[in-house]
Amino acid sequence: MFNLKSKVFAGLAALVCATAALAQDSGPLIDLLVKKGIINDQEGEDLRAELAKDFATAPAGKLNLSTPMTELKISGDVRIRYEGRSGEVAGDELSRDRMRYRLRAGLAGKMAHNWNWGIRLETSSGSRSSNVTMGDDAAGPFAKNSDTLYVGQVFAQFTPTPEWTFTAGRMANPLVTNAMVWDGDINPEGLVEQFKRRAGKAEFGVTFAQFLYNAANTQNLIGVVNNVEDLGLFAYQGSFKYFTAEGTANFFQIAPVFYQYVNESGMANPVPFRGNFSPTNGFGINNLFVLDVPFEYNWLIGGVPARAYGSFAINFDADARARKFGRPDLSDEDKAWLVGFQYGKASNKGEWDARIAYQSVGAFALDANLVDSDVFDSRVNMEGFVVGANYALGAATQLSLTYAAGDRVEDSIVASGAGDIGNNNRLDNYQMLQLDLNVKF
DSSP: OHHHHHHHHHHHHHHHHHHHOTTSOOHHHHHHHHHTTSSOHHHHHHHHHHHHHHHHHSTTOSOOOOTTEEEEEEEEEEEEEEEEEEEEETTEEEEEEEEEEEEEEEEEEEEGGGEEEEEEEEEOSOSSOOOEETTOOTTSTTOOTTOOEEEEEEEEEEOSSSSEEEEEEEOSOOSOOOTTTSOTTOOOEEEEEEEEEEETTEEEEEEEEEEEEEOOSSOOTTOSSSOOOOEEEEEEEEEEEEEOSSSSSSEEEEOOEEEEEESTTOTTSOTTSOSOOBTTBTTOOOSOEEEEEEEEEEEEETTEEEEEEEEEEEETTHHHHHHHHTOGGGTTOOEEEEEEEEEEOOOSTTOEEEEEEEEEEOTTTSOTTTSOSSTTTTBSSEEEEEEEEEEEEETTEEEEEEEEEEEESSTTSOOOBOOSSSTTSOEEEEEEEEEEEEEEO
16 A cells, blocks of 8 residues: 555656656755655655656757766856955055956756765866956966956765765865864865764764875885875864754754874975974964864844854974974964954845954964965964944845954964965055955856
8 A cells, every 4th residue: 555655646746846847956846755655765866866767858948968967056256356355564554455356167966866966166276266367467468367267166075864964076065164264265175974963953073084185296105215194184174963843944063173184294294394493384283183173153133144153173293393493382282273253144135144253273273275375374373353244135146355464473483374464464454345246156
């Protein structure tokens, strides 16, 4: 009797999906049938594949999908930005004003038997920025030297069960994190294993990441000459989310994560990460064993979304990092913290949001190669505040304004990092203003 019922409902689902919504995503309906036990997982996957095949071969179809593919999604964004930065460096006042643009365009596909894939092309070759500065082309006015597309993401993903996800390649950051620790433009490369399960109002998750930080160009496996090793960054994160009300808008989340650097101490490691972190080498990744604890609380204030968030990080090997920097007396500069608040959410036309945050990053607390490139100019040993606001011109178009101001935490040493305002110098009175027009597709 159950088999007959299953066939009847599966037939109805196929009829509805195939005749009334061929061009639409039939995935939610199939997921519902699986959840209710009307069809099993394998029958659901077979139904997806059959519907995709029917759509691809239908006369009205505009796109010919391969038989194993059940969904293809095109998405991306375009951003036009004005940016101004200024600061005092070694007694001089420096400033930089730029008009910039960014393009990110991606394809993502769902396949039969729980496989997914994705690629994204984006402007600029930098790891922490997809921006192109207008007018900076070496070949003359309106040339296209810097207007080049790069592969920003390329990954394969396997989800054998609703709880487990395995990803390999260059991917969006899979960790729960923030701009204090990771620039949002970084797409790490490597392997990731994730588990997530919800029980009532509680959701538990773990993420294990093995990122390839930098590959050695010359390797000798028997270790006789030029013995260099690839650099790795491993992350181990646990997360706990508790929904305080019905729906998903009200919740508290905390997600502690450990970062472990692999082969970071070898003197034969790849440039530019070779050698110890010092006033003249802001790229060294020696003696970093970091615990970061990001947290947030989301709720409604009179029906308006609100979010309080923050993070606390400590480097447990900061004493050795400070000693190799030449300042063992500053081993207490091992901590970084962030607190912030956002009111509103600019999703639909006419909606707006505003945010304010304050952060302080000790000189030996975090990896200077990963921190946000905008708010404090890609540097550690900086503290200050950032304010911002978004206004939705439409469901996919926003105007954004961001202002930041900061100074060094410890005045006796430099603010290390690959900044745009004086590299590895004594930056003071740093200010940044960004005005963005964002269009998503």
